[in-house]
Amino acid sequence: EVQLVESGGGLVQPGRSLKLSCLASGFTFSNYGMNWIRQAPGKGLEWVASISSSSSYIYYADTVKGRFTISRDNAKNTLYLQMTSLRSEDTALYYCARLYYGYLYFDYWGQGVMVTVSS
């Protein structure tokens, strides 16, 4: 059974940093691209970042480019999102999602981890 479990969220002050993790199981992690998608409270979905299976290709939304870094450790089956210079508008539930190559769809999602940026 495919599982994606996010962790690392919490309350952080504006300008500070936080690192999210997503532990994957039930599939060969190194064969799949992975993504972070977020949802601010009461708002819609926003794609944040994408990383290819071997980390060769990385993409970011304009709203986080230069502040967030997506990475992965295939030996640990773990996806990361390093977030720096956090702003109140980064407050959201952050989901990790598996990307199915060929058709580029998200076929499995985690339950999400909450990040609150507030003083």
Place this chain on the structure above:
Amino acid sequence: DVVLTQTPVSLSVTLGDQASISCRSSQSLEYSDGYTYLEWYLQKPGQSPQLLIYGVSNRFSGVPDRFIGSGSGTDFTLKISRVEPEDLGVYYCFQATHDPFTFGSGTKLEIK
């Protein structure tokens, strides 16, 4: 960036009736390989989003045939025939043709 405009914002439907959601893109979503990376996701209350449709019209595994995706270029539609109680939630279109990827703003489906 590609903007996906979904209409309506909300929809109230009687059980058994049809619902239709539009997704219009600010640019063509046909990629150079001829494929159109347009998907539909449903987020049920309190749950993570789930994939319904990929490649404009392909139903994902386990998705009932009541869900029908169509369209091309910049105009896309999701039709739900014979709406059932478990269909309530927020529907999002999503494009993976252009970087950065983008979601539509969502359409909330309510049951009358």
